[in-house]
Amino acid sequence: MGNATNSTWAKVIHGAPQGSILGPLLFLLFINDLPKFMRDKSTPILFADDTSVLISHSNLFDFKNDIKIIFTNLNEWCTQNLLSLNFSKMQFINFATRNNNQMEIIIDHNNKTIPICSSTKFLGLTVECTLSWRHHIDSVTKKLNTICYLIRNIKPYLSVSMLRMIYHSLFHSIMSYGIIFWSNSLHSSIIFKMQKG
Numbered sequence: 001m002g003n004a005t006n007s008t009w010a011k012v013i014h015g016a017p018q019g020s021i022l023g024p025l026l027f028l029l030f031i032n033d034l035p036k037f038m039r040d041k042s043t044p045i046l047f048a049d050d051t052s053v054l055i056s057h058s059n060l061f062d063f064k065n066d067i068k069i070i071f072t073n074l075n076e077w078c079t080q081n082l083l084s085l086n087f088s089k090m091q092f093i094n095f096a097t098r099n100n101n102q103m104e105i106i107i108d109h110n111n112k113t114i115p116i117c118s119s120t121k122f123l124g125l126t127v128e129c130t131l132s133w134r135h136h137i138d139s140v141t142k143k144l145n146t147i148c149y150l151i152r153n154i155k156p157y158l159s160v161s162m163l164r165m166i167y168h169s170l171f172h173s174i175m176s177y178g179i180i181f182w183s184n185s186l187h188s189s190i191i192f193k194m195q196k197g
Helices: 023-030 034-038 060-080 134-157 160-176 189-196
Strands: 002-006 043-047 050-055 090-094 119-122 125-128
Touching: 034 043, 034 060, 050 060, 090 119, 125 134, 134 160, 134 189, 160 189
Parallel strands: none
Antiparallel strands: 002 050, 002 090, 043 050, 119 125
């Protein structure tokens, strides 16, 4: 599977100042037909101004061909709607198992190439091409270590109910975000051990 991510559109809407109350609504109305443009050969995922496109195929040749078709359609849609893609914020990630070699896929348009990456941030989760979740768990572990240190230092001065409230607001909220995705990872045990401590 491949995932092309575009974090921001270069132009928003003519006449809607950035940061205005109507800006997000007008933007969503403006791009509401974008998923229809790509739905035949891919699964578009839109969240605010972040657009991700999932493409999968069992045949390598058809997979590469689908990527080129989708990217051409995306560029056509942008041209028709007076928008341009921000190539500096685009990434391509190729999901594969550890046993499979990464494929050589180059996506370019007008002498600009989308960089291939092994991991990317998606809605606060660090997603790797092997879906091992190691980078995400490392990042969460660093945050939780800081919170554990804080709780240990204030523990003598606060009641149990106050400590429980601090635990839920700081530790538990960070630990549980996206847990449905990364909890089965081989690397997740370190976080669950921290929770018990």
